[in-house]
Structure formats: structure tokens, C-alpha cells
Amino acid sequence: MFLSTNPFDEDSLKEECGVFGVWGQDGAAASVALGLHALQHRGQEAAGIVSDENGTFHTHHGLGHVGEIFDDPAVMEKLRGAAVIGHTRYATTGETSLRNAQPLYADFEFGGFALAHNGNLTNAQALRNQLVKRGCLFRSTTDTETIIHLMAMGRPGGPVERLIEALQAIKGAYSLVALSEGLLIGVRDPYGIRPLVLGRIDGGAYVLASESCALDIVGATFLRDIEPGEVVVISKQGVQSLRPFASAPSRFCVFEYIYFARPDSLLDGRSVYESRRKIGTVLAEESPVEADLVVPVPDSGVPSAIGYAEASGLPFDLGIIRSHYVGRTFIQPTDQIRHLGVKLKHNANRPLIAGKRIVLIDDSIVRGTTSVKLVDMLRKAGAREVHLRISSPPTAHGCFYGVDTPRREKLLAHDNTVAEMCAFIGADSLAFISLDGLYRAMGETGRNAAQPQFCDACFSGEYPIRPTDAGL
């Protein structure tokens, strides 16, 4: 009669990780816990911290929200040291989960080393098979461990040399923070698919974070994005920048702007909030509709809905209310109430909706099941018409760079036309922003077909890095 559910599971794509590191602050673990808290939208079900206390390393990992994992004073007291990294992610279950917990930690000849990874490697399985043949014992099922073993089996050297050598064998998307005695290391893959920013606290401690919103919470000033293919090494000598990889054109993930990143982040020079607002504007221009009210699917649809409303001259209002109390476990409705379409997360604002023609703004359609429920909910609340406008192009392809997508066959856009999708969802009309419109909203003059300015593989199927392990 009950079921463990996750509010975000239902029908959305999930970023898999957030990383955060601090160098040069007494009690840095508290800052890292705060930084992870600010990055939980990138993975909210498990987290870990590793600290370096002059070459002695302390670790703590757990399942649950960051606030729960690190609310025990004894835990925080243990994580001594001025250089500390952390990781937050979606959880798998049971023992596997604890074995896969990041940051990974290992004892090397040169001393302790910890690594936290956001992204996904595309040739990790092939490398793993070779490493097992050479006698490596893998403790986890994560691709990240492949990097650690490559380092261990590599040429003698310090942590930076070994890490770079290992990464030269690696393909895929990765933003990394790593910790060794006295060193904080940040790396972004040559295409710069996942974000990583550098900040500083009062001219003292340095901070690496997946997004700039996590700098704000610890009072750090944003310095710059780590560049694609850059390795930064932070130590007593300050910030050293290395460029050990062959240069590649930047292909930042455009979906970070559409949905994953927090609206208050600034990534690769663009405000996430403003990007979403402009997407709404372009969407209104491309797909206008005669209606009474623009309603966002909260919270991710709000900026685009504001942009759509402004461009269309229609009023903007909260026609759907979101509950703040949907957690990791909850009541599954019994059969007799299930058919009523019980929605724990959303409720229609009936008095506002009744009798109106609604433009409903959502960020994406994955399986389409949520859209079906939302449109039905608005109709039951008395909406005369429901026109669904999506602030991304149709998601027709899987992601192999660190986003958890359903198998391709499950994607509604995979084998349905927009008209078929509209019929499935039961909306009066359905429109997506065009791929070219998306690039214009991002400030480009359009998509450079020869060399797209972003990774848009989930829309276009054009993968900048070949997904070898996936057999593509």
C-alpha cells in the first residue's frame, strides 16, 4: 500500500553529481558541507567529504540529504584539515551504494589521494577489463575508480603527474576535484561538458565548485570558470594552471542552462536564470497562442514562463502550487483513490484556473507521464484549454556524459511526432523551442552545424565523444 518514491524520479532527467573543494581554510569541512548543500539539486541522496589534515585523511560518507549526513558534531569534528573536498550524488541502494560512495579515497605510494567526479567516462569499462587482467581489484562499480587504478598502475610520480597520465587514457565527460597532501586539484575534460568554477574567500582560501551558487553560500567571490581541458593545482604556491590535453572545441552541456543548474548560477559566462527567461521569450515568438494565462510548472518552469508572458503580453500567475513536503518516502495511494490522479507534488490553483485558457510552460518532456497528469489536473480544475510549451527541443536521445536518462525507447520524443506527443499528453496544442531558437536564446546567432557551440546530443543525437562503452 506504500511505496518509496522520489519527487524528482517521476519523469525528469537527473544530473548525477555535484563536486566542491576548499583549500586553505581552517575547518574547511563546514564550508564543504554548505557547498554540497547548495549543490544538492545535482544529486540529493548521498554525499561524502574527505579532509586532509597535513597528510592524514579523514572521510565520511552517508545516504540522505547533506543536512542529515553532516549534522552530527562528532562527524564534523572528525573531518579536520584546511583542504577538503566533497561530493553529492543520486544514490543507489545498500552495500553497493556505500562502496560507490564518493569522494573515492586510496592510499598511494606518494600518500593519500581522494577524487570526486561529476560526469561520465565513455571508455571506462574497456579500461577496467584491462586493469583487472593486470591484477587490479575494483572495490566499486563506478567509472571513477578506473581513474584511481590507472594512477596506481602508472609511472612513478606525484599525484598531479599520475592523475594527468591517467586522464590521458580516459575519454568522456568529467569535472573533477581531487585532494592530496597540501594540494587541491580541479580538472575539466577537454570539451568542458560539465561545469566547474573557481572562487576565493576574502582573498584567502580557494574554492572549486560545480556551480557558482555554491560559492555564494560560503561567501566566496567568483573568479572564473575552469576552462575545458584545464588542470588547476592549488597549493601554497597559489593556483597553477596546466593544459596537458590536446585542445578541443568547447561543448558545454546546454541542458545545464535549461534544467540542471540552479537559476542563481553563472556558468561559462551566462546567467542560468536569464538564459531560461530568454528561452521563454524565443518560445513565445516561435509558438504563440491565444490564451488567458501563462502558468509555469514549478519551480523549473518559472523563468521561462515569465519570459513567455512578457513576450506574449499575457499575464503570468502561479496556476500550479508545489508542495515543499514531498520527501524520499511517501504514501502510495490505494486503488480507490489512485484513479483520481493524486499528485503529492503539485496541485492546481483552482480558483485561478477555472474557465481560463492556459499556456503551461515546462522545461522538457522525458517519458511524458508527468505532462499527462498535469494537463489532466488543469482540466479537472476547470481550464478551458491547455497549451503546453516546452523550453527545450524534443529529448530524443540518451545522454552518456553524466545524466541519468531512460533507455532511448522510453523517451516519448524518440519515436513520436510532436502531434502524436500532443495527442498522448492530451493538450490542446504542444510546441517545443527549436534547436536553432535555443541557440539564439543562448546569445548565439544560431547553431553552427559543423561545430555546434554546445553539447546538444540529447536533442540532435550528435555525440561529441563517442560512447564506446555503450557500444555506439
Added chain:
Amino acid sequence: MFLSTNPFDEDSLKEECGVFGVWGQDGAAASVALGLHALQHRGQEAAGIVSDENGTFHTHHGLGHVGEIFDDPAVMEKLRGAAVIGHTRYATTGETSLRNAQPLYADFEFGGFALAHNGNLTNAQALRNQLVKRGCLFRSTTDTETIIHLMAMGRPGGPVERLIEALQAIKGAYSLVALSEGLLIGVRDPYGIRPLVLGRIDGGAYVLASESCALDIVGATFLRDIEPGEVVVISKQGVQSLRPFASAPSRFCVFEYIYFARPDSLLDGRSVYESRRKIGTVLAEESPVEADLVVPVPDSGVPSAIGYAEASGLPFDLGIIRSHYVGRTFIQPTDQIRHLGVKLKHNANRPLIAGKRIVLIDDSIVRGTTSVKLVDMLRKAGAREVHLRISSPPTAHGCFYGVDTPRREKLLAHDNTVAEMCAFIGADSLAFISLDGLYRAMGETGRNAAQPQFCDACFSGEYPIRPTDAGL
């Protein structure tokens, strides 16, 4: 280094309870759990359910969110019966908390009886002292138990007779749902200070709920508000309405519209969302300001900010982002980062705010400490000016009718002028909606000074029911 905190504790008023009841549905406990989930904004830290299985009563109470307390299938399986009531509330701690858990349950001569209460009694302590002298043993410290003992010591009779007799001795604010074998009872005090609505599921089961948003989640249709001073008795004979109390003028709590109730609720004939939006409109008319952007304190300030933006012609945007991950426990910042004004719940949307003149819309000012932080946060994010507009009059008096207010001396408005408050908060300007403006926003022509249409004691100090226990 850590501290247990509640995100809502900081500086806002807290509604103390939500009540919900279902009559005539197999497995009604699942509906009640869903209804309590929808009412958690009225009290999110403890909940309980009592079910009537043909005269055998089952109970379960717990601390935590509704989804956690009732996620165990064995618990739900135990709560058999077609008539069920529930209660959600703010928790106190430890054993006291469990003793104070509602619904209260007691075995009477006539059988089992359960009672859930939203509100606060003003003469409970005096009555309690008399009852103790007569040999009554109180198990809890709640005022609600006074009703139970009055019933037990009353004249022989059934549950309805005894409850009415008890309530005739009681003064204060109360919306009650009660359960006896085969009976669901709903009561609203003569002034109707707290809300209570009646709904029906598909022409079958009846539902009583603190707010209409909780009818939506179980697929119930809104029938009507329970009227001030009305007792409804739901049984096989249908809904019987009794009026056992001397009539009194309705004095519904106006703060329910301003802050407590969910925006998607319809209470006493008014949409909460629309009321807040109109308050924003009146506020813009009364206190305009030259600025670039209207920014709400999320989420409660959003509807008023939309109204203010519309009336003023200024753009509306999310200049402050709220975290969804602030739970019941969290990290307390260390001293070295505390001075940075770490805010776990809110972050300024820096790229949007920088260089702008901001109108910041909040629902109320209690101690003022949150306002100080928010204004400071916006300035640090680069705001040129911050003008604070409040969608309620100054809160200068305590509530004795079921809202947890700080002692009067702690209320910023108690002994400060608006100018002094503005200086304390550090805003460029500060304005509250006027008491008369508030009444106009509610659709009245103004406040009827002789007989106000609402309870506005927290603003005016005019208490419709004398707070005897408080010595006033």
C-alpha cells in the same frame, strides 16, 4: 558546531495545526494521510491518525513529516476503518511531545472518542484547575485535553451531547474534528476564527479539512465552509447541522489569507491566491516606489509581488532563489563563515540583481531578523536600492487563537515606528499595507471599526475573545 534548526523557525509566525477527517470510505486512513500531507504547512513536525473500525479504535502518532510517519505499510494496515481523523502540528520534544500527540483518544462510558483541534482555548487553564480538584488526571499539557475531561465529567449522554456541553464551557478559537463509533463530528467556534471546510468524494464519503487544498488531494469536491458556531454530525443519516451556541459575528483570521493558508485554498468564499495578489495591488497603490524590479521573498511573497508588479508596471522576477533542501536538521556555520551571513534557505540571484533598484515583497515582519539578512544579501549581490514592502500591517500584538507568536516585546513593530524599523532593517524604504487597505484588498469597503469583519488582533490589538488564561 552544529545545531538543529527549522527553516521556518527563524522569523515567521507559525500556524499550529491542521485537521482532517473522512467518513464512509474503506481504507480511509490512506486518504487522511494524504490530507495531512496537504496540510503540513499548518504544522509539519508531528502527526497522528485515529481510525474507527466499527467501534474498535486504532491510533498511530509520530514525530516528523507525514510521509515519514505513515510510510510503513504495517502502520497503515493497522489503521483499519471507514471513519478516520488526523492531525498535523508543530512538535515539542521528547516524551511530552508524545503525550501531547493529537488526535487525543479516550475511552468513555459510551465508547471510544478521538479529538483533533486547530486553534487555542483562552480559558482552558482555569477549567483545568477546577477539573484537577474534582479528581481528573491530565495526561498532557494541551488545552485540548480540557475538552475531553469536561466531556467525561459531564452529564450522561452520547458523544455529541457531551461534546456540545463541554464546548459551552469553553472559550477560544477552535476548529475540531472528532470521531466516535459511526460518527464524524466537525465544529467551528462561534467566531469562526480558524477555517474548516466540508467536501465529498464522488457523492459518497464525506471529508472535513482545515483547508480546501486538502480536499483536492483526495479527489473530494468542495461543498461548503463549516459555519462559525456550527456543529456538523456525519453518520449513516448523512450530514446533520446543529447550532448549539449563541450566535456571534464572524471574525475569521485575516492572517490565514496573508500567510498561513496555502495559496490554492478557497476559504470562507475567497481564493487565498487572489487575496494575496490583490493585497499586492493595494500595496502598490498605497506605497509606490521608483524602481527596476519587483522581487518576492519566496514562496509566500510571490502572489503579492505579482500583484504589485502588475499594478506598478514594474517587471517581476525571481531575484531570490529558495533551496528545497532545508530540512529539520542542519549544519550550523562556524564562526569564521557566520559573519558572511550564510543563508541556507535563500540565495540572491546575483546576475539579475546587480545594479538594480529592488522592490522586495514579504508577507510580514515578526522580529525583523530575516529582513535584515535578506536586505543585506541583496545589497551584497549588487542591488543599488532595496525598498521593502510588506503585505500585512505591522504585527504589534500576540495571537492567542492558535498561532505561535513570540512574546510581545520581541515583535519589532511593538515599540518601533516604521522609520525605526526601516533603519533597523537597513532598507532604503519600508512600507506596510494599511489596515484599511488590507480590508479593501479582501473585497470589503473598509474596516468596520465597530465590528471588524475579520480577527485582526495581531495588528489592531482588538481581541474578539478575551485571553483569560494569558491574564489579559
Added chain:
Amino acid sequence: MFLSTNPFDEDSLKEECGVFGVWGQDGAAASVALGLHALQHRGQEAAGIVSDENGTFHTHHGLGHVGEIFDDPAVMEKLRGAAVIGHTRYATTGETSLRNAQPLYADFEFGGFALAHNGNLTNAQALRNQLVKRGCLFRSTTDTETIIHLMAMGRPGGPVERLIEALQAIKGAYSLVALSEGLLIGVRDPYGIRPLVLGRIDGGAYVLASESCALDIVGATFLRDIEPGEVVVISKQGVQSLRPFASAPSRFCVFEYIYFARPDSLLDGRSVYESRRKIGTVLAEESPVEADLVVPVPDSGVPSAIGYAEASGLPFDLGIIRSHYVGRTFIQPTDQIRHLGVKLKHNANRPLIAGKRIVLIDDSIVRGTTSVKLVDMLRKAGAREVHLRISSPPTAHGCFYGVDTPRREKLLAHDNTVAEMCAFIGADSLAFISLDGLYRAMGETGRNAAQPQFCDACFSGEYPIRPTDAGL
């Protein structure tokens, strides 16, 4: 595949409670926790403590072993005060259990009052029905609460007067410790069925305990048994002794000596260990057998086995080993291993047993199921013969004075002759000590049939107090 089991559940009688109180020691709660620890054989699954800090009362109750319930420093810190009482008992489950937790606490006109009870009242249900009619609300299902309500509804007066008045209406077995501001009260029912002893720590603090072994653990010196029908009131005035009840002949429970009490306790002037040893001696004289080895069922059978061995001239050895690791939950064997007679608690000492004729000494036979398993286990370990000797007469009747016995029909001795019991159990021979032999082992010249010196109702069916509630 698994089952929650209790090692003591299987097939033995269970004492239901232990009580302990300290007056006049700073931080007395720590002593009470230790005292309850020493009394856990009287009830090991739930415990509670109430402390009096100059009229302010603190309470803590929990499920589990005493060591778990009171191992939290914050809990012990809370239980301030120099007068403290505690209770340990067998647990029921869930909310009921917490509602039934002892010591019971109530606020009276004269102030706070706490009560802990070992025993069972025989007219509590009848009194409860009358009290409910008079408007009393019972919070628990314990008979102990009846005493509290009788006190509340009684004539005005202090705690001692009200308690005595209440007890004058009560029938049954009770050893009580009670706490009121500045007062520790101890009571033993007129027949003195359950034990209660008085001790003193270094000429200072006074201690009341169910058994003398609990005095030892807190370093208290044994002063004397509380006498049947005596009320002792301990206060700044010292120990006051009252005799408010009509005198009755002492009928102390003889089973306390046979099984319930700890062997290191001294009760009503007799050493429990010595009593058991003498029972073994009498048993050897009454029921000798030609054999090779005397083996006890550990641990309760050890003293009688030593006595039997000594009297018979046979060697004594540990032919059965008891595991220390059988806790409250454990693995239930699967079907394929169940038929092997898996015994988590006991194992035969094969090398010792093989080829020998065994005299197996156990304290009692309840359902007989454990005896069947033990005899079978010894045979499988190679015993040539197994002669079972029981250190009590056949248990053919239920107890209504505070011991949890199965319904009478479930007692093997209820409708079986000794020969039938022997056949059921599969022993080569079976003998019980005679009722008269038991009295002789206790130092009497024999059982006084007109006025037995002990309560032996479970053997004789002669109940000193009529079990009214049970309909007998």
C-alpha cells in the same frame, strides 16, 4: 524466514516486574538505572524512571534493555533529583506499550505523583468500570492506573493518605514504590506475595528494591524486608512505618525461590541459592536414580543440580552449554534445518554426554516443549538414559498475582499424570519434588494445610486472594 523471538519466551513462567527507588542521594537516577539493571530478570524489555527534583518531576521510559534505555547522557542528565523510582518489565508492543509504561506519573492537586508496581490486582477491572462511570479517563490498560484514579477521586489529602485510601479498595498482590515531592513510599500487600526490601547506602540514602541483589549493585546494605501489609514513608523525618491494613497471614510466593529471584538474593530471610540447593537435596532423597552424571539446565537448574549431586554422590558437570548471544531478535531456521532441532540457546556438551546415564535437573515444566527438545538433544549427543528431575511440584494452575502463565489448558501438568508427562517428554523417568518436600526444603517441617506458609497456588490451586476479575 525470520522471527522475532525471546530466549525466555519459549517455555518458562515470567515474573512481570521489578521496582526500585532511592531517597536522598544526589544524582539518584544513576543508582536507579543500576538497580533496574540488576532486576532485569524480573522483566527485561521495557523500563522507566521518574525523578523528583524538589517538586519538579522528570520522566523517561523506553523499550529494550535497561542499559540501552539509559545509556544516553542527555537522558540521565535530565533525570535530576535526589529521590527517584524506576520500574522494569516485560513489554507489550507499539503505542500501547508506551501508554502502559511505568512508573505511571500524574499531576494531583497536591503535586506530582509517580507509582511503580510489581504484582497484579484481582479486582482492578471492576473498580475501573465504576471509575469510568464517574468520569475518569484511563490512559493505559494497566491495573496500576486504577490505583492512581482511586487516589484522584478520593478524599482531599496528601499522597500518603490518598494512596492508603485507594489501597483499601484494592485486592491482589502488590509491591509498590511511589514518589511524591520529598517522599519515597514503599508498600507490600497484606499477604506479602511479592518481595520488597529496604537498604541504606553508607548510613545516608535509603533504597527500596524488589530483591536484595539490587542493593548490592549500588553498594547499599540490606536493612530488612518490608513486611506484609506495611507502608513505609521515607522523608527527611527518616523511615516511618504504617500498618493501615487488617493483618493477614504471610503468603510469600514460593516460586520466587524456585525460579524468579536471582540466586544471590536474600528474600524474607532465606538465601535463594541455598533454598534451590536444598530443593536439589530433597529431590535426590525423594527421587533417586542410578546414573552417571547430574546435569543442570543452565543457568536456573545449577544450584539444585549441585544439591542433587551432593546428596546422591553422583558427579556434577555442565552437560549443556548455554549461549550468551541469544537476544531479542534472531534468525528462524529454514524448514530444511528446523527438523534438526536447532537450539539457539542450548547445546549438548557431546564429548561429556556420550554413553552416559544422565540426571537432568530443571526448575519447572510449563508447556513441556523445552523439555522435549532438551531430552532429544541429549539423546542425539549419545546419552544412554535421560532421567528428568524437576525442582518444583507440577505447575497445574495459573497465577493471578503478577506472573505471566499460559492459560491453564496449556499447562502440561493440568491434565496429565506424571507418567503421561514423562511419555510426552520422552525421558526415561520423570519426577517432581513433592509439595511437602518443597516446604521441607524451605526449612519448614512441612506444609501447613490449614494455613500454608507460602502462596503455592500454581501447584495447589489454593488461591489466598480470590481472582475476581478472572471470574474465579
Added chain:
Amino acid sequence: MFLSTNPFDEDSLKEECGVFGVWGQDGAAASVALGLHALQHRGQEAAGIVSDENGTFHTHHGLGHVGEIFDDPAVMEKLRGAAVIGHTRYATTGETSLRNAQPLYADFEFGGFALAHNGNLTNAQALRNQLVKRGCLFRSTTDTETIIHLMAMGRPGGPVERLIEALQAIKGAYSLVALSEGLLIGVRDPYGIRPLVLGRIDGGAYVLASESCALDIVGATFLRDIEPGEVVVISKQGVQSLRPFASAPSRFCVFEYIYFARPDSLLDGRSVYESRRKIGTVLAEESPVEADLVVPVPDSGVPSAIGYAEASGLPFDLGIIRSHYVGRTFIQPTDQIRHLGVKLKHNANRPLIAGKRIVLIDDSIVRGTTSVKLVDMLRKAGAREVHLRISSPPTAHGCFYGVDTPRREKLLAHDNTVAEMCAFIGADSLAFISLDGLYRAMGETGRNAAQPQFCDACFSGEYPIRPTDAGL
């Protein structure tokens, strides 16, 4: 005011592990859980199980008693497969503990492999340093992981070949059970220092266990001890015995007989119970004393006390009662009661002890602190004299073969004569069994000084295998 304590911590030596494996039984995990339950005296604070379901391996590890770790049906359901191994041990704390959990599991080229170890390796640290240089990443701090990495870095081959090759580099004491697809492997080191026995269930499934008492609980028949230096491989082909190591003289740990093993076990052809009883006999012959009563320190001292009593003609009685309720956490006495010598685990049987001359039998003296308390407790209970007799020679040297001993300086016997020890303890006399007497009690004609029949390094300081890692 409170402290987490372990009843066995106080002042005794601790065996570090027990191992158990089953091959060829459906649902073998349940048998393994039972077997581990029976081996908990060898390590009671953490346990793990790995099962082989046709090449798919399932694992579960936890802290606590076996009954707690495996009482969840979902856990047992997960551990599918007919070949299963388990491990029980003393726990360290926190994350380290989980990383060190056994059985260790690793994925090799040939498939999954799990290993459980009782004993201690003496050159593991040196080998580990070499392996780290070669690129091995250790996940734990256990010496057991060294075996796993040696296997991984070894010559290509199957699990048996790789394990044997690895063990040829290893020195120290080890009894191992290992699991690979379709194979259960048992190994005992060339000296046979730790025990390992083979049994069979009804002519079907095979069982490996640290002690024979664990065969009894699953209904297995004892077949034989695994021999020193033997490797047994159990598969569809039955039991294959390999002898890959150079032969060495057997040096079984004599302390297993004195204290570690359960009395109902049969190890290397000797009954543990009988061995202890005979030690008591020899001790009485070597060190008689005029006294009234022989009293064991329960439970380990009981068999020797029975032997001593028999040989001396003195009566045997339980003069000290042991509590069954001392668990992993408990109340620390406050200062005001600490000086009373509160003993949670033991209490003197006062009525028995008072006025008597006592021979107190204990198994060993480590730091001597427990002996001090016990002697003091008996004197306070009225003993006229206390003569302490120890059923082992003085423990003057540390163990490096799998027993947790204090640092040598902490051993009372390290730098004290027997007279000095007696004075420290406060006994009237003190005597240990002689080393030669111990060998005679074991059925030998005496200790063969050139080639002792047992490992007695903790008494003699003669280490059969050089403790290289320890720098000796």
C-alpha cells in the same frame, strides 16, 4: 556520565575471529548465520556473509550481534545460493570498520572470490608495502587484504592456484574459508595454530567451521579437523585435499583450550570441557589450599573449578553470579558510587560466601584489574580468605597470531613475580598452573622443550613463527 563499554573488554584476551562455510545446501545462508551465532564468543561485534548463486555473489556485513545483523528477512532473501561463507569478529568503529568487514570480496579475472580469515599474518605489512609500489590499492587496513592482492598480481590461474601461490608468500597464523564459483575452500596454516573443522549435514552438504560447536547448531556431523598445512577444496567432485606447503610440526594454540574455544567443542581430538576440567585437577594437585569452598569466576572458570573441587575434595558452589544483561552499551557509574566498586557483570552470592575461606578459580590474569575487583568483592561479601588459582601459566608475552593482547608492558605477569602479583591483587594466596602441568593436563607427558607440542608463546615467549611486522 556514561560510557560505551564492552563486558569482555575489561581484562581478558580476545580471540579475533570465527569463520564458517557451507557447500551444497539450498538456502545455505541461514545455516551460515546460525553457525556464526555459535561462534560469536570468537568475535561478537561485527559479522558478514557472502553467498555464491551460480557465479553471482551476494554480500551483507554489519556491526552488532549476528542475530541483529541477519534478522531482516530481506537481507537473508538476498543471500541466495548453495555455497556460502561467513565471518564474525571484534569490531573497530565507523567507516574503517565497514571497509575492514569480512569476508572480503573481490572480482578477479576468473570471477568473484570471497575470503574469511581467523588468525594474523606476521609479514603482511612488508608485503603490503611492496604491493602498493606495484600499483595495488588497498581498501582496508586488514592483513587479509594482502592475500587478495597477492592473488590478483599473481600468475594467471584459477582461484585455488592463485590462493596457494599467494599463501606461499605469506607467514603467520591463518585458518581460512574462501568461496569462488562452485568452490568452497578451507586452509589451515602449516603450524595449525588456529582451529578449523570439517563436517557434513546428512551425507550431503559440507561444512567448515572454526569449532565443532558450530557444526552442532546446523545438525552437521563432525568429520575431522583440517590438518595443519592442508588445503581442502570442496566442489561437485567432493572434498579434495592438497598439501602444497612444506611440512611443519603442529603447534596448535593451547589457549584455545584454556579460554577461547567453547567448552562444548572438540578441537584437534580433545574435548575443551574435559581439558579445562583436567587443568583444574592438576592445579589442585600442584597448588592445594586449606579452604571451605571452590568458587569459579563464571562462566569460563566453571569446568576448572569443578575439576579442582573434585581433586581437592572441597565443595563446589556458585559464589559469584553473572548477569546476562551486560551488553554493548551501559551506564557508567557516577563518582559517588564508583568507589563502591560497582560491578555490572558479577555479584557475590553473599549468603554463601560470608565467613568462608574461598578458592577462586579464574582462567588467566591479563592486567589483573578484574582480579583486584573480584577479590575485593568477595571480601566485602564476608569471605574470610580468598585464594586465587589460575588455570593457565602467567601470561607474560603478547600474541601475534590472532589474539588481541595488550602491549607487553601492560601484562601483569610481564615484570612481576607471583608474589608481587598476589600483593597487587590482594589475595591471600595466588598460584598458576605450571607450564609442564598444563601439558600434562592436555594428556602429554610434559612439555617437549625442543619442540613444544602447542603454541604457548604467550606463556613461554617462544614464537614458532617470527613476528616480522612487529619488529621481533
